[in-house]
Amino acid sequence: MTGFKIETLATAPAGSRDILDAIDAGLGFVPNVYGVFARAPNALSALAAINAGFDASSFTPGEREIIALTTSVYNQCPYCVAGHSTFALAHGVDPETVEAVRAGGLSKDTRLQVIGQLTLSILEKKGALGPSEIRSFLNAGFQPVHILELLVGIAGKTxxxxxxxxxxxxLDDAFAAQAWASATTKTPTAA
Known part of the structure; x- marks a missing residue:
């Protein structure tokens, strides 16, 4: 027993209920991770603010899911890999790309590949990107603002x-079809 309770809409502290209601309205359920965060309304509020900021970024929903999925694979988090695999597929990311990222690789789609590569580089190098990595990202049609927005996604997902x-x-039932075992998957590495 870890001592962490999964709160529900009925049991959550008053300071968490509005956020959980909004999550339930958007997804049709409250994922267990939010139920855990709900025990600390300030933590849930901070997470919701980070997620709202990332949702407002210039990345598409599918691109945001690639950032979240790549971060979750890097951090070896089975729960989040399953969740973001499910969400990526729901946002139209092709199954081949989802499987490639889950296996520690990159998408064949050029734009998603560049996004995934920079995400991995930031994680592996703890933000200490070299000029050539930044230049490669910008040469692919991105702007410096995209790097800052990507950091928001990495922070929330971490x-x-x-x-x-x-x-x-x-694991929530909604994510069961995308269950993932980190022990059988290598940690991704940036090229």
């Missing part, structure tokens, strides 16, 4: 990756 592992959050 929060949920770590919380999922610390609390040993059980």
């Amino acid at each position: 929060m949920t990756n770590f919380a999922s592992k610390i609390a040993r959050i059980p």
